[in-house]
Amino acid sequence: MRGQADLSREIPVSSSFAETKNNILSGLTVALALVPEAIAFALVAHVNPLTGLYAAFIMCLITAMLGGRPGMISGATGSMAVVMVALVAQHGVEYLFATVVVLGLLQVTFGLFKFGKFIRMVPHPVMLGFVNGLAIVIFMAQLHHFKQAGADGSLQWLHGSAMFVMLGLVALSMAIIYLLPRLTRAVPSALAAIIIVALLTQVAGIHTRTVGDLASIKGGLPPFHIADVPWNLATLKVVFPYALILSIIGLTESLLTLNLIDDMTETRGQPNRECVAQGIGNVVSGLFSSMGGCAMIGQSMINVNAGATRRLSGIVAGIALLCFILFASGLIERIPLAALVGVMFVVSEKTFEWGSVRVFGKVPRADALVVVTVTVVTVFTDLAIAVVAGVVISALVFAWQHAKQIRVDVRDDKDGRRVYALRGALFFASAAQFAELFTPRDDPADVIIEFRDARVMDHSAIEAIDALAGRYQQLGKRLQLRHLSEDCRELLHRARDMIEVNVMEDPHYHLADDRLG
Template sequence: MFTDKRFHHYSLSSLPKDLLAGVIVGVIAIPLGMAFAIASGVKPEYGIYTTIVAGILISLFGGSKYQIGGPTGAFIPILFGIVMTYGYENLLIAGFMAGVILLLMGIFKLGSLIKYIPRPVTIGFTTGIAVTIFSGQLASFLGLEGLKKHEEFIRNIQEIFIHLNTTSIYSVLTAVICLVTVILTPKIAPKVPGPLIGLIVSTLVATLFFPTQVATIGTAYGEIPSTLPQIHIPNINMEIIIKLIKPAFIIAMLGGIESLLSAVVADGMTNSKHNSNKELVGQGIANMITPLFGGIPATGAIARTATNIKNGAVSPFSGIIHGVVVLLVLLFFAPYASYIPLASMAPILMVVAWNMSERKVFGHILKTKSTDSLVLVVTFLLTVFVNLTMAVEVGLIMSAILFAKRMSDVMVTKKALPNPDTKHEKVETGMVTDTHDCPQISIFNVEGPLFFGAALTFEETIMKTINYRPKVLLLRMGRVPFIDTTGEANLARIVHHFSKNGIVLISGLNPQPESVLRKTGLYGAIGEGHFFEHTGEAIQYALSQINKNKCLGCKHFAFRECQKLSALGAVEGSRKKLTATF
């Protein structure tokens, strides 16, 4: 462990800083761990087990110096759905499988791929998750009774309206006391953990003044054990793996996104640099071992990581200490947690939902009124009204399609000619008219990536524009940074078509397109001598290949050589007439 770069230059003088940060974050993590577990549909102690085991392992094996791992709000809708559909035992298996996926992603260095998920997708599902979490706490906030839990958002909201008549004034009072305390504590004492103070104050008020009027953790889930459970290895077979692979993959993807996003936030706050692949390895190990202790899936927690940094953490030791602190609290104070009202947990999660909602960024993207806004809204609505799996899938597919559409719009294929009014007679579009165009040489400026989304338009533009079959087709491709196999296939059809009666020349070909053309054999089919670094050289070669007789009397003067060729043609024509006369 001490060969880890994250521990370089560590000294005894750093230990008090890590100790303070670890204790503070550990205290904050206790109510959050229980709240996240309850909201996910499992017993509160499972959230504590996750905080201890995953928190220590992520700090030990992860790739960030400051990352604090544990259960997070982002997982709540997914885990709740899995528990409702497959049961708690299968949740543990799905979490273990997600750990394996994350471990493999780290080993095969796929950490950098996470950053390619579009921001509208991540903001859309994050805001959707926040809405789901917030609405899911309304029943506990109001103290409603007799509700049935559903996986669907709409049905849960209907349940709340149906049972509004069971609202408990005592639960509302308890929840309001906790909420006000959570909001005011950071303003009065910034270093004091608001969620813990809110939990303690509201619990004391409820216990002293109306102890039998509100539901508590003890009445709902029984007493919390004061020890870690024994290691339990779940029964895994191929049938279960096939059944749970989809939820496991979603857990892994969300866990990877959340942990790397948290690590990036930590980098920004400390001017440090995390190792994304090592972070995924750490997350994978944590999520493989945590289910053996009955814990739920875990990831990097942005708010707790930021708190860790603000309180002076200098190494992963603070994360390890945070897990040990939670373990000590479990061992010595677990029985007291049974007195915590469920109404006290609700405001804590509501504040978490409010803070993670990304409402400002959401509004900012909406204001652009672009395709990104559409992806954002669709991802958000699907997250709330369908499920996160569908939201991410549709969001990514929409982003890919709209990106391809935008790239195809960027692609430009237009006829061009030298502009005699510019220095060096620069070849430009907009110079071609009915009276100013070479019948034998067609030049096209091709700009933008020549890929599947733009390749057909590229081919059709050229084929339709030059139906008069010129002798030479010159493609200026200096601004084509990339070509895929679809673009190569369309270019090959153009080359095949023109090679029957003329030649194709290409100038300014970039390394990546050249590599593709060489691999497919199209480079050789066009001919080594038909590729030029500069357009001027290509034009000179093209002029040497045309039929000079067709220049007779031509008034287009597309090139500076045209006037001379036309005049020579006129002289030659006069000479032939005189010869015929005599």
């Protein structure tokens, strides 16, 4: 991370007219981009499109007001929708609403217990893989807009003039987004692209697929509705596993997106507060007939790239989305999908960390492996699995590298005792190599292990020391430890009932002889 400022003391939303204008216009752009995404993810989860739109409105508004990362946008997401589909197919949509409430409560609990801070431990290569994977997912998610239902009901690629018109409008919208900032930044280029392409198709009478071809977005206020399920232990057994998985996926995506925006804006969000806000948003979503959600990296990138990093942009996006549903459904349904696809293609390109490709060959192979692994797993399976896999690989590489660093310098002191000066960390990965460093049969009767430059890290280290002491004891020889650090000494002291070794009188720490005996 680069230099960061604390967001606990927020800058006022209306600090300047230009900033307020940027936040409002960016919020409107985000709201337009949320519509097709919310509909698409609702269809993935096999629920009514309004269920996804209501989720986008509720999650966006609540997390914008209460969350720990101003500027981040939340809504219905594909990573959660692909898990929900199995639940809906087996038990129905009412069980989905109950699950969303439970997952929200779990997320609030995670936030209150300050589990969000652990996201800071995610290695940088995992972050790169996460970003690159989601960039590819965003790109691939747009490709289904280039398909339509055939005569047999199956999806088929557009062809002929329909495909050329779609590609042309996509290219036009992307060109506007890239070129307009060179002329003016008075209006977000993504919003300008949507408006220009929409007006062009209406004025020129160009026939192309629109938002209305996906589904109608006309509706009323989201209704308050307690899930019509038996609220008993049997229901909890059904919904809890899904709720736990969804809560982890949602928080993983949200907190990694928070980290990414922190890095882009050189500020510091509050992950625990964001966990609580995400949870409250999902609880409310479940009580108002919607599918819940989490942070959306694509819409968040649209928002941040437009210079909107305050709560106002998310609040405007949420309110605007509700207004679309209530009052402007007919107008929004006429927006060409090509314009929105062009916006998301640009988001995908800007999200992908192209620098991670250029550094291949310049960084350790293990880090490159982590980046590629997380990227591939994110694309083909699940975000949470990808991040866990990346963290596990990074941890194993770290352990392997440090296991190779353990070594000893051997000398005999003036009293004829053999002194092994140990260097490095003694833990599960280095325990086997540790045992091979000693030659009990060839050593004199008194042997000392010098721990001045070594650390005892875990239970495996204790067992390795005890096993070594046993080898010396069988030969009638004595093994003693010297110059243990405070934490190593405490670790061995807690295990005194498990092992039989001698800790020498240490003039630095004033240890007692045979304390562990």
